[in-house]
Amino acid sequence: NAGVTQTPKFRVLKTGQSMTLLCAQDMNHEYMYWYRQDPGMGLRLIHYSVGEGTTAKGEVPDGYNVSRLKKQNFLLGLESAAPSQTSVYFCASRPTGGNTEAFFGQGTRLTVV
Amino acid sequence: AQSVTQPDIHITVSEGASLELRCNYSYGATPYLFWYVQSPGQGLQLLLKYFSGDTLVQGIKGFEAEFKRSQSSFNLRKPSVHWSDAAEYFCAVGARRSGNTPLVFGKGTRLSVIA
Numbered sequence: 228n229a230g231v232t233q234t235p236k237f238r239v240l241k242t243g244q245s246m247t248l249l250c251a252q253d254m255n256h257e258y259m260y261w262y263r264q265d266p267g268m269g270l271r272l273i274h275y276s277v278g279e280g281t282t283a284k285g286e287v288p289d290g291y292n293v294s295r296l297k298k299q300n301f302l303l304g305l306e307s308a309a310p311s312q313t314s315v316y317f318c319a320s321r322p323t324g325g326n327t328e329a330f331f332g333q334g335t336r337l338t339v340v
Numbered sequence: 341a342q343s344v345t346q347p348d349i350h351i352t353v354s355e356g357a358s359l360e361l362r363c364n365y366s367y368g369a370t371p372y373l374f375w376y377v378q379s380p381g382q383g384l385q386l387l388l389k390y391f392s393g394d395t396l397v398q399g400i401k402g403f404e405a406e407f408k409r410s411q412s413s414f415n416l417r418k419p420s421v422h423w424s425d426a427a428e429y430f431c432a433v434g435a436r437r438s439g440n441t442p443l444v445f446g447k448g449t450r451l452s453v454i455a
Contacts, residue, residue, distance in 0.1 A: 231383075260442055267349070269430065269447035270384075277440040285442065317383060321443075325434050326372050326391040329443055331383040 229253050233318050233332035240308045240339045248303040248335050250318030258321040259301040260285075260329065261293060263314040270317065276301055308339045342367040342433045346446035353421050354454055361416040361449050363405075363431030372434035373414040374443065375405055379427045387429075390414065401425070426453045 234249045250259065257278050262270040272285030274293040282293045290312060292304045301320075305312060315336050319329040343366045353359055365371055372391055376384040388399025395407040405416045414431060428448045435441040 258440060258442075262445075267447065270445040272442055272444075275442050319384075323440070325436050325441070328374060328386050328389055329384075329432075331376075331385075333383045334381075 231318055231320055231330050231332040233316075233335050235335060236333065237336050238338070240305075240337065242308060242310060242339060244308050245304070245306050246308065246337075247305075248316055248318075248337075250301045250303070250320075250332060252299055252301075252318075252320040252330070254320060254322075254330065255298070256320035256330070257298070257323045258329075259295065260319045260321070261291070261301065261303045262317045262319065263287065264317060264334075265314050273303065273316075308337075310339045313337060313339045342371055342435055342441075342444050344431050344433050344444055344446035346429075346431055346449050348449045349447070350450045350452065352452040352454060355423050356420050359416075359418045359421045359425070359451070361429050361431075361451070363414045363416065363446060364412055365414065365431075365433045366412065367433060367435065369436050370409065371436055373405075373407060374432040374434070375399065375403070375414070375416050376430045376432060376445075377401075377427050378430065378448075384430065387416070421451075421453055423453045423455070426451055 231252045260275040261273040276295040279298040318332040321329040345364045375387040431446045432443045
């Protein structure tokens with residue numbers, strides 16, 4: 228059981244380039260999330276999805292887009308990367324219901340130069 | 341909306357000493373509460389969770405946490421710290437009233453363990 232898998236694990240981008248981060252989960256979870264982690268800032272929610280075909284903005288959505296075309300996949304896109312988007316990105320999934328835990332991927336370390 | 345405060349950014353303890361990491365939450369009702377641990381270069385792993393019932397919950401790796409409604413706290417404890425416990429610890433709160441509301445995380449507490 229792979230759980231939550233993030234691709235790629237590392238990436239270096241030049242300012243203005245675009246890229247897509249892929250998150251895949253094999254636990255049939257309804258909810259999926261993208262967080263970014265920066266020193267001293269903890270985990271900040273970028274976008275999330277409560278089901279296939281639905282997405283919503285989180286705390287820091289600017290500069291990112293997402294899509295959830297399939298239940299098991301949640302894509303995070305950067306259309307024009309900026310140095311401020313240098314961060315570690317984590318994807319998580321969670322079953323329905325408030326009393327459920329989130330399961331995290333291993334993270335993607337992105338550097339924008 | 342719920343929120344979480346972890347007052348301590350960095351704590352250093354000696355191996356074998358006891359540990360307490362603080363977590364305070366803000367929410368209009370009894371929340372769902374979680375503690376996660378993140379080892380360097382890794383994702384987050386659930387240590388323990390509180391949903392209801394006994395306010396003292398046991399988790400993995402010898403950790404426990406106590407929910408105190410009167411203090412809006414959910415502090416994490418371990419009686420004897422091992423060097424392998426050095427990591428970052430995150431407290432998170434979930435909304436009881438709305439199941440699809442994302443978990444909100446604190447900023448984390450980094451634990452260093454010295455010999």
